Amino acid sequence: MQKFYFDTSVFGGAFDKEFEETTLQLFERVKLGRVICMFSDLTETELLNAPLNVKKHFKELPKENTERVIVTDEILKLASKYISEKVVGQTSFDDCIHIATATIYKADILVSWNFKHIVNVYRIRGYNSINIRSNYLSLEIRSPKEIVEYED
Helix, strand or coil: CEEEEECHHHHHHCCCCCCHHHHHHHHHHHHCCCEEEEEEHHHHHHHCCCCHHHHHHHHCCCHHHEEEECCCHHHHHHHHHHHHCCCCCHHHHHHHHHHHHHHHCCCCEEECCCCCCCCCHHHHHHHHHHHHHCCCCCCCEECHHHHHHHHC
16 A cells, blocks of 8 residues: 655645645545554644644544654654755755655655745755765655646
8 A cells, every 4th residue: 555645735625725625535445444644753742833623634534544744863864854955945944844754755656735944846856865875765655736737
């Protein structure tokens, strides 16, 4: 079964007018056991400040269809490379942690609604250039819209 790493924006997308329909379709795939929703301890920390409905939605995901992963020193080192090689600026370090986490835990796809720092062709090329030079696999990065539209 495919494992999709969901960054925090996807959880919030379930209650955003612009992204709600597509996001809920993606979460339906998780609930049906068609994909595993990977998330990290960073995601949990970021969700502490989320509205109650977002937290509730997150907590109600079926545990058998989710996988919690831990941010490690290896992940922080890779995330720091993304910053030092100027793929994004220092203020995007948490975004880099999500990308490094998905890379190191070998997610099939990282899913995000963050088009500025994550789902951006130039940034994706930068992240993957560093991944390959650091002996990691290339990472697929997509928006929920790309997954839902092309999966059907």
